[in-house]
Amino acid sequence: MNAPRRVGDIQTPALVIDAAALEHNLTTMANARPGGRLRPHVKAHKSTALARLQLAHGHRSFCAATPREILGLAAAGFTEDLLLANECIDPQRLRALAQLDTDVMIALDSEATIDAASAAGIRAALIDVNVGLPRCGCDPNNAGRLADVARDRGIAIRGVMGYEGHVVGVADRTTRSEQCRNSMELLAQAHALVGGEIISAGGTGTFDISALPTEIQAGSYALMDSTYAQLDTPFRQALFVATTVVSSNSKFAVADCGLKSLGMDHGNPEIANKTVWFCSDEHTTFSRPEPVGTRLLVTPAHVDPTAAYHELYYIAEGANPDAAVIDEIAIDLRGW
Template identity: 30%
Template sequence: MKVVDPATVETPIGYIDLARVRLNAERIAKYAAEHGLGWRPHIKTHKSRAMARIQLDKGAIGLTVATLREAEVMADLTDDILLAYPPVGDARLERLLRLPASIDLKVGLDSHDVLAPLAAAAAKVGRSVGILIEEDLGLGRVGVRGPDEVIRLANAAQSFEGVNFSGLMFYPGHIRMSVPEQVTHQELLNERLLRTISALCEEGLNPGIVSGGSTPTLWRSHEIQALTEIRAGSCIFFDREALEVGVANAEDLAYTVLATVISTAVPGQVVVDAGSKALAKESRSGEAGFGILFDRTEVVVSSVSEEHGVLDLSGIDWHPKVGERVRIIPNHVCVSVNLQEELLARDDGTHCFIELEARGRRHWSV
């Protein structure tokens, strides 16, 4: 890779520390292995082949994707892809089934309306797609509710040519396992999950895969009973949310946005060039602002407009000058990475650019 002098790189730009990325991947893979779990990281966080390669090298069993572009790009790196998103519409179905035949393809879905056309299209090209039925275990976003509906869909998957029932999928990201009063949520999740699994087994529909870990719940994934794999993605970089939730410490953070002070004119604040088009305006309940400084975590990005981020310096004894660079920890890393064209990466004292090949929605070859 071409070595880059970071001083010559225009800000704002996403900035990663490859040593930390490797350590994070290693630690997650080790945790998963210790608990007999597979790690199938969601690559929406980084959208980069180089990052996926690190995850696979460290022991990931396959990759999880949300878009067809992501699937197309990652198909070079693994033969095990989970599309954790319903392929609704002819365009998506066509792209999905054009993926190399060597790939063991699994799809997460929550309705007959998605299952039936997928099965028909897969049967037509002589393919068998594994189906993970998404169950809503409390997040209230997507997912069928309760064992009856899961069984109905699983039976449909077994009856159709072109697909086969492979297991269950859910997203536990709404559970903050570090919050004691939320332990009941976890118990509730376990209770619901076991009820569904028992009901499936009684019908002779053994779920080979039970896929569920998220980054907020990462280190307590083993407490989710019957889980076979975790999909945690943002843990490759972590972010401000991860710090607040307690799933990461400052030394685990591998992604920041490198920004430059561009105005000090208004008293009590300075303005940097990272705004909603670099950090994202990702408000979070219970947290002020849109990011904090890496080297001064007490400094908050209190507001953002498109190309402006305001650092609130009231009560802070630090007076950066125009031109000074700062590193910002965004609230949510995935949406910030998605706003970058490439990442600047530090590795062993040198710097290089990392491509984000899976960004966007166009067909990879276009």
């Protein structure tokens, strides 16, 4: 198939990025948190080409959720200051990270993770602190002891991280700020026990709230989704799923994107001026129907899992079927 010239020519379902919205988001964040004050999280877009754009906006340190993302970044030439902001105890994957000719840190939150890291030859880490999200991270009071254990095992502890994932999506900014402050107090307590030059935290919903983090780990800001759009952030919707209406009647129509092309854990996607009824494997049913063959752009509710379902992004000069497609970039950091 020839490369599509317009968004309306793309075989659907497929991901489309509005180039101007992406540029707005990257510039807005780079102005707010320049250089090393942002460690962009590649888990949201899973693309070395997009990471290169973030590098061009001045950010040289990157953050990842999977060993595969770190290995892919390193292979693409990102050899400075990579953080696996996640726990990993897989000896083979940890050895692969340790053998990189790259400055890599990982997150540690227990003696078991320290054992695995030290056995694999990992040289640097952050102590991951639980700041309220019931996920990874140690008790803040235990952070100093874990740092001592890791240092005794020859791992350089460069500081702490703590992800307030239960806070980043709180719609009301006052409540979000209060809850973020509570989380950052826990992180500050842990940092006082651990030491080190890095305090890594935050996401798209909290990037401008606390003065504590030396760096913010935001990822969603670049492409955005309909869940984050409900917050008062300065970022614009840049990511869409291009879709085609494949069935239609007087009451509803059905587009050819569904659970297998949209991250659904944050709810249904949105279609401008339509009411989405539900999604199934390959379909999205909506009211105010359109004729079969109509091309539509759907806004996903959660950017990260949506990106993980696709192999490439089409970059377009706008978010409508007539917009010119100006580039195609690979989503090359998928997998674990």
